[in-house]
Amino acid sequence: MSGQARSPRERYREQTRAEIKEAAVRQLAQGGVEGVALLRIAKGIGMSGPALYRYFASRDDLLAEMVVDAYEGLAADIREVDLTGGGRTALGALAGAFRGWAVREPHLYLLIQGTPVPGFRAPAESVLRARAVLGPFLKVFAEGRPLRSMDPLVAEFAQWLRDDADVAAWVGQWTGLSAEDAAAPVALTGAVLAWPQMHGSVSLEVAGHFSGMGHRPATLLDTQVTLLADAFQLA
Amino acid sequence: MSGQARSPRERYREQTRAEIKEAAVRQLAQGGVEGVALLRIAKGIGMSGPALYRYFASRDDLLAEMVVDAYEGLAADIREVDLTGGGRTALGALAGAFRGWAVREPHLYLLIQGTPVPGFRAPAESVLRARAVLGPFLKVFAEGRPLRSMDPLVAEFAQWLRDDADVAAWVGQWTGLSAEDAAAPVALTGAVLAWPQMHGSVSLEVAGHFSGMGHRPATLLDTQVTLLADAFQLA
DNA sequence: CACTTCAGTTATACCTCGTAACGAGTGCGA
DNA sequence: TCGCACTCGTTACGAGGTATAACTGAAGTG
Numbered sequence: 470m471s472g473q474a475r476s477p478r479e480r481y482r483e484q485t486r487a488e489i490k491e492a493a494v495r496q497l498a499q500g501g502v503e504g505v506a507l508l509r510i511a512k513g514i515g516m517s518g519p520a521l522y523r524y525f526a527s528r529d530d531l532l533a534e535m536v537v538d539a540y541e542g543l544a545a546d547i548r549e550v551d552l553t554g555g556g557r558t559a560l561g562a563l564a565g566a567f568r569g570w571a572v573r574e575p576h577l578y579l580l581i582q583g584t585p586v587p588g589f590r591a592p593a594e595s596v597l598r599a600r601a602v603l604g605p606f607l608k609v610f611a612e613g614r615p616l617r618s619m620d621p622l623v624a625e626f627a628q629w630l631r632d633d634a635d636v637a638a639w640v641g642q643w644t645g646l647s648a649e650d651a652a653a654p655v656a657l658t659g660a661v662l663a664w665p666q667m668h669g670s671v672s673l674e675v676a677g678h679f680s681g682m683g684h685r686p687a688t689l690l691d692t693q694v695t696l697l698a699d700a701f702q703l704a
Numbered sequence: 705m706s707g708q709a710r711s712p713r714e715r716y717r718e719q720t721r722a723e724i725k726e727a728a729v730r731q732l733a734q735g736g737v738e739g740v741a742l743l744r745i746a747k748g749i750g751m752s753g754p755a756l757y758r759y760f761a762s763r764d765d766l767l768a769e770m771v772v773d774a775y776e777g778l779a780a781d782i783r784e785v786d787l788t789g790g791g792r793t794a795l796g797a798l799a800g801a802f803r804g805w806a807v808r809e810p811h812l813y814l815l816i817q818g819t820p821v822p823g824f825r826a827p828a829e830s831v832l833r834a835r836a837v838l839g840p841f842l843k844v845f846a847e848g849r850p851l852r853s854m855d856p857l858v859a860e861f862a863q864w865l866r867d868d869a870d871v872a873a874w875v876g877q878w879t880g881l882s883a884e885d886a887a888a889p890v891a892l893t894g895a896v897l898a899w900p901q902m903h904g905s906v907s908l909e910v911a912g913h914f915s916g917m918g919h920r921p922a923t924l925l926d927t928q929v930t931l932l933a934d935a936f937q938l939a
Numbered sequence: 940c941a942c943t944t945c946a947g948t949t950a951t952a953c954c955t956c957g958t959a960a961c962g963a964g965t966g967c968g969a
Numbered sequence: 970t971c972g973c974a975c976t977c978g979t980t981a982c983g984a985g986g987t988a989t990a991a992c993t994g995a996a997g998t999g
Binding site for chain 2: 985986987988989990996997
Binding site: 585632683 | 834863908916
């Protein structure tokens, strides 16, 4: 995926960077974002503090890369879902993969979808990765026939599709639809709506807000997804 | 609201505590949770560092109290919503109040619903406050007649209602229903389902994940609420 | 009026990020 | 093959954070 190592130095550098990120993820898992400390990481690897600054400009830099990696991991899981058959079955499978990844890597999910760091930054790369996650949803919702109550939202997204060529290209890439196609805004609406729908229950579950409540989080997510499928009359 | 100040010392103490929390909220607003530093707060008030430890056992302690206060503020806004008429109108008003508070105090919303701090704690008091927020939703959904697709979730909440007397009491307090009443689990399901439904779009909006997207967050929330109202066939 | 209690101070220990200045090894071109 | 440059990693340091300890002064209490 990344460019092949040109020099042995490059190779070593890349390997060390990976090792650092690995240790950072491990620390993230126990201690949250606040627990990710360069000094601790260095000690774990066997290096002394400031050495890490040869590999990452700052702690925020490291975290930013971890965000991108996490998005990539989630997108990879989503990408592997089998969409043949389409309809609500495919949607359920996508949502299940989404939640599955989040439950398996709760700290990573909180890192990318949780509270933004202090002076929150929106690295363009993250937006691209987020779109990679939602892409497969576009495919599913392209076949949707939304209820009347969806009209206002569909209208807004149709407008966006007209104004933003990047988004139009993104939708086209996953559905083959052009921006003028009537199904394009429908696909976009469905995919974007699926996001808060899933995030709602998954983030509360992962953050532990459901602890002590007498329901299975998976049932809750399934129910939310069903609402969505109904609204788009998916097969 | 709090007990009357017995001695002038008590009065002064209470006042100082409030002043500290005020400054903390101000710092939270600009700089996020990480920006809340006792030293900075002390400097702002005109005290010197360790003095604050007379009023709060630790930084986490201060944050915990801020969480409780924030829940109380949100609950107060929700409590003021006019529910006469009921049905989807009332539900929409509740959701609007929920989002209104979050948008007005984004840092506070992220504080209470965002990523839990390092070794996340679940103070019992927070649970009570969260229930105060969802209480009015119970009232609205008590009139609901859920679609068949809601059955699995309703069944799980019915079980919870049977197992947990506290929850049964909470539902009873807001609806007048007993745990055996068929409408009780329905009300509970609706209210609890409304939570992730609203949290999904509101948290993404507040965290800035919708920036650059061509839709009005309010429309998105309205759409999600409509899905929910449909599922419970609210009037 | 003496005595206790509490607010607030400075000093200190420890941890974090991040920079600076310095040594040591590697790899590359002449 | 030799030497230079580049990069890696080290220690030293400063700023800023949490939290404790020990001390001072002033308020409230009998």
